[in-house]
Amino acid sequence: MSLVDDIRACRLCTARFAATRTGHAPRPVVWFRPGARILIAGQAPGARVHESGRPFTDASGERLREWLGIDAETFYDRDRIAIVPMGFCFPGYDAKGADIPPPPLCRATWHDRVMAELGQVELILPVGLHAIRYHLGHRGSLTAAVAGWRDHAPRVFPLPHPSWRNTGWLRKNPWFEADCLPVLRARVKELL
Ligand code: SF4
Numbered sequence: 001m002s003l004v005d006d007i008r009a010c011r012l013c014t015a016r017f018a019a020t021r022t023g024h025a026p027r028p029v030v031w032f033r034p035g036a037r038i039l040i041a042g043q044a045p046g047a048r049v050h051e052s053g054r055p056f057t058d059a060s061g062e063r064l065r066e067w068l069g070i071d072a073e074t075f076y077d078r079d080r081i082a083i084v085p086m087g088f089c090f091p092g093y094d095a096k097g098a099d100i101p102p103p104p105l106c107r108a109t110w111h112d113r114v115m116a117e118l119g120q121v122e123l124i125l126p127v128g129l130h131a132i133r134y135h136l137g138h139r140g141s142l143t144a145a146v147a148g149w150r151d152h153a154p155r156v157f158p159l160p161h162p163s164w165r166n167t168g169w170l171r172k173n174p175w176f177e178a179d180c181l182p183v184l185r186a187r188v189k190e191l192l
Pocket residue numbers: 007010011012013014026027028087088089103105106107109
């Protein structure tokens with residue numbers, strides 16, 4: 001079996017997810033092939049992606065595609081773009097209705113193997129603090145990481161999560177859309 005098949009068959013979090021409010025079963029959303037030049041390193045699937053089995057089939061995905069300046073066909077071309085979240089399965093909701101963070105077990109079990117199989121990607125987009133910590137070893141805040149984008153470009157662009165929950169963050173930090181996104185879009189265009 002390939003690594004992709006191994007991850008799709010993973011059920012390590014069965015008991016953990018059964019104990020959440022949604023009581024769902026694991027459904028790993030695995031979307032990569034070796035050779036992709038761009039890696040989108042997200043957090044974990046939400047409830048809609050858990051249903052669809054395809055990453056970013058939600059409002060977050062629409063916003064992310066707009067940030068990158070690409071259409072859905074390009075975004076879902078696994079030969080060009082790998083989408084590897086820090087948790088491959090929907091983790092469920094907490095008491096406030098927010099998504100539970102991805103289980104650290106997923107990162108520990110799969111991530112180094114996935115990165116080794118992907119090889120040398122030319123652009124890494126860690127989306128949200130969990131992915132930023134893994135890919136940049138960053139220990140500060142999300143805002144500090146994203147504000148320091150020039151320190152990591154053109155290979156890595158740390159991004160906030162494109163969720164509607166971050167609309168307030170985007171308003172408070174207009175430099176992100178004004179300064180960072182045009183440079184990111186140009187880099188994506190160059191690689192595609
Ligand atoms: S979240 Fe990761 S470790 Fe847990 S069941 Fe899904 S693929 Fe396996």
